[in-house]
Amino acid sequence: MPEPTEVPSAPTQERTGQASTPKGERRRQALVEAASELLVESGFAGIRHRAVAERAGLPLASTTYYFSSIEELVERAVEYHGRTELAWGRDRLAELAESGDERLSRDELCELVLDMLLGHNSRDGGLDVVLLRYERLVGSGRRPYLAPLMREMGDELHALLVEILAQAGAPMSSAGMTRLIALIDGTVVNALIEADTDPRGAARRVLRAELP
Amino acid sequence: MPEPTEVPSAPTQERTGQASTPKGERRRQALVEAASELLVESGFAGIRHRAVAERAGLPLASTTYYFSSIEELVERAVEYHGRTELAWGRDRLAELAESGDERLSRDELCELVLDMLLGHNSRDGGLDVVLLRYERLVGSGRRPYLAPLMREMGDELHALLVEILAQAGAPMSSAGMTRLIALIDGTVVNALIEADTDPRGAARRVLRAELP
DNA sequence: CCAAAAGTGGTACGCTAGTACCAGATTGGT
DNA sequence: ACCAATCTGGTACTAGCGTACCACTTTTGG
Numbered sequence: 001m002p003e004p005t006e007v008p009s010a011p012t013q014e015r016t017g018q019a020s021t022p023k024g025e026r027r028r029q030a031l032v033e034a035a036s037e038l039l040v041e042s043g044f045a046g047i048r049h050r051a052v053a054e055r056a057g058l059p060l061a062s063t064t065y066y067f068s069s070i071e072e073l074v075e076r077a078v079e080y081h082g083r084t085e086l087a088w089g090r091d092r093l094a095e096l097a098e099s100g101d102e103r104l105s106r107d108e109l110c111e112l113v114l115d116m117l118l119g120h121n122s123r124d125g126g127l128d129v130v131l132l133r134y135e136r137l138v139g140s141g142r143r144p145y146l147a148p149l150m151r152e153m154g155d156e157l158h159a160l161l162v163e164i165l166a167q168a169g170a171p172m173s174s175a176g177m178t179r180l181i182a183l184i185d186g187t188v189v190n191a192l193i194e195a196d197t198d199p200r201g202a203a204r205r206v207l208r209a210e211l212p
Numbered sequence: 213m214p215e216p217t218e219v220p221s222a223p224t225q226e227r228t229g230q231a232s233t234p235k236g237e238r239r240r241q242a243l244v245e246a247a248s249e250l251l252v253e254s255g256f257a258g259i260r261h262r263a264v265a266e267r268a269g270l271p272l273a274s275t276t277y278y279f280s281s282i283e284e285l286v287e288r289a290v291e292y293h294g295r296t297e298l299a300w301g302r303d304r305l306a307e308l309a310e311s312g313d314e315r316l317s318r319d320e321l322c323e324l325v326l327d328m329l330l331g332h333n334s335r336d337g338g339l340d341v342v343l344l345r346y347e348r349l350v351g352s353g354r355r356p357y358l359a360p361l362m363r364e365m366g367d368e369l370h371a372l373l374v375e376i377l378a379q380a381g382a383p384m385s386s387a388g389m390t391r392l393i394a395l396i397d398g399t400v401v402n403a404l405i406e407a408d409t410d411p412r413g414a415a416r417r418v419l420r421a422e423l424p
Numbered sequence: 425c426c427a428a429a430a431g432t433g434g435t436a437c438g439c440t441a442g443t444a445c446c447a448g449a450t451t452g453g454t
Numbered sequence: 455a456c457c458a459a460t461c462t463g464g465t466a467c468t469a470g471c472g473t474a475c476c477a478c479t480t481t482t483g484g
Contacts, residue, residue, distance in 0.1 A: 021430060021481065049472065059433040064473060066431095131353045138350045140405050141343045147407035154406060178402075182418070183391070186398030190390075193352050194366060195359035206394070233451065236461065261442065271463040276443060278461095430481070437474075443467085450461065 028066045030056040035077035036084075043135045044143075047074050071145060078136075078146055082153040089116050089160050096167045104168045110207050112168075114200055116161055117184050122200050130199045131192055134185075170212055180210060240278045242268040247289035248296075255347045256355075259286050283357060290348075290358060294365040301328050301372050308379045316380045322419050324380075326412060328373055329396050334412050342411045343404055346397075382424055392422060 034055035038046040049063045052073065056062075067073040092112060096104065104112070115123070122129045140146045158177055165172045172180065187206045191199035246267035250258040261275045264285065268274075279285040304324060308316065316324070327335070334341045352358045370389055377384045384392065399418045403411035 023481085024431060027431085048470090050470085061433055061435095061474090062431085065433095070472070131350075134350050134401075135354070137401060137405050138343075138346050141407070142347070144407055147405075151406045154402070179395070179418070182398030182402055183395050184398065185401050186394030186396065189346075189349060189397050189401060190366070190394055193349050193359075194363045195353070195356055206391070233460065235451085239461085260440090262440085273443095273445090273463055273465090274461085277463095282442070426482105426484100428482090430479105432477100432479070434477100435475085438472095440471080441469085445466080446464095448462080450459105452457105452459080454456090 024066075027056075027058060027062060031058065031063060031066060031073065032076045032080050035073050036081040039074075039077045039081055039136065040129075040132060043132050044074060044139050047077060071143070074143070075146060075149065078140075079149055079153075082149070085119070086153060086156050086160065088120060089157070089164075093160060093164050093167060096164065106170075106208075106211065109165075109168045109170065110204060110211065112164065113161065113207060114184075114203055116157065116164070117181065118188065118200055118203060130188060134189055134192060137185075180207075183210065236278075239268075239270060239274060242270065243275060243278060243285070244288045244292050247285050248293045251286075251289045251293060251348065252341075252344060255344050256286060256351050259289060283355070286355070287358060287361065290352075291361055291365075294361070297331070298365065298368050298372065300332060301369070301376075305372060305376050305379060308376065318382075318420075318423065321377075321380045321382065322416060322423065324376065325373065325419060326396075326415055328369065328376070329393065330400065330412055330415060342400060346401055346404060349397075392419075395422065 031052055035047050035052045038048075038051055038055060047070065049070065050060055053060045053063050063073065067076070092115075111123075118130050119133050122133075140150045158174070158181065161181070162172060162174060162177050165177075183206060184203050187203050188199045191202040196202055243264055247259050247264045250260075250263055250267060259282065261282065262272055265272045265275050275285065279288070304327075323335075330342050331345050334345075349362075352362045370386070370393065373393070374384060374386060374389050377389075395418060396415050399415050400411045403414040408414055
């Protein structure tokens with residue numbers, strides 16, 4: 001504790017909730033997006049003050065100005081990325097509902113489910129994308145402050161998948177979905193451990209055997 | 213490259229394979245065991261030169277003397293820990309075979325399988341032990357040099373589980389075991405993400421539903 | 425219009441990491 | 455017994471981290 005009395009006007013402590021100025025808000029958002037990119041590219045370890053600031057084209061101090069700690073920045077990045085992915089999934093569902101009678105083929109449905117669980121950029125991105133995704137999942141266990149967020153987004157993903165399967169004419173119970181998600185996740189984790197170069201392929205085989 | 217010519221007698225480069233003296237070998241082993249403990253307690257991040265040296269009661273420089281890099285130390289620690297666990301599992305199998313006719317109850321069998329997959333210190337240790345175990349699994353994906361080792365030990369674990377189930381009178385095919393392992397792993401990972409306080413309990417429910 | 429609040433950015437501090445260095449002690453083969 | 459190989463351990467170097475500091479400029483509300 002340096003000087004417990006001072007702190008004249010510095011908002012460094014509590015009030016880092018949000019910015020108060022349009023430009024400030026834009027900067028704050030730029031930092032969140034930069035952090036989110038780094039999260040996808042290099043995992044939690046990639047979110048560092050200097051890296052985020054550089055990526056956003058802002059000075060180092062802006063990161064401590066808008067976020068009281070690195071944890072807060074991480075949390076915002078995870079939330080931003082998760083909600084972006086969920087929005088992508090909802091778009092796919094909407095497309096599905098819109099196109100009406102023409103059903104998805106079984107293969108197309110499989111790929112869609114894999115997109116939702118492994119990340120839709122895993123179609124060509126290959127290993128790294130999936131690895132980082134699961135690092136992120138397990139890493140959340142070390143960051144209890146992320147738990148409510150992860151739970152909420154996990155539930156949304158679950159519900160979205162149930163809806164998609166129903167829409168595609170292959171309905172599945174909630175319990176069945178929990179089980180399917182666990183099976184796919186476990187398959188991917190085991191593929192990653194063994195340095196399998198195609199975890200999505202492994203997941204695909206399991207998924208195909210599981211869908212009716 | 214500092215001085216490409218010198219290096220009079222320093223074995224710092226290649227020859228860190230093993231020590232040549234009994235005392236040296238003992239020290240080297242002490243370092244591996246210390247690193248292994250740290251791995252279990254704090255994950256890969258816990259294996260650091262200073263921490264390992266302190267745990268082993270040896271000077272800092274001993275870690276760089278016996279291991280050419282931190283990676284080599286990590287690899288030895290993972291191997292030591294993995295083989296210790298496999299040995300524990302084989303002991304259980306031997307006990308099972310020895311006790312002959314008196315079969316394991318279904319519940320006992322379940323717990324044994326959970327011991328093998330989540331670590332037998334997860335019976336009471338609770339969250340951390342399991343979390344660290346799965347951090348370690350996913351973390352191996354980032355360390356390609358561990359891949360052969362992880363694959364080998366994974367295969368041994370797989371085979372051991374098949375043997376145990378056969379011995380316990382609930383035989384399972386190899387493919388079935390692959391699937392069961394994935395299912396349990398996925399269940400645990402999802403429990404960890406949601407900050408479930410009892411991942412072993414979640415795994416137990418799934419396992420019970422899966423065993424005949 | 426003008427104080428006060430908000431935002432800006434260059435810089436520095438304290439810490440910990442991996443690793444290098446090297447003079448001295450110990451040890452093993454001949 | 456001796457000399458070279460091996461081992462020992464204190465110390466120091468560089469790099470990167472999170473964070474603090476503070477003079478300055480811009481924006482905002484009354």
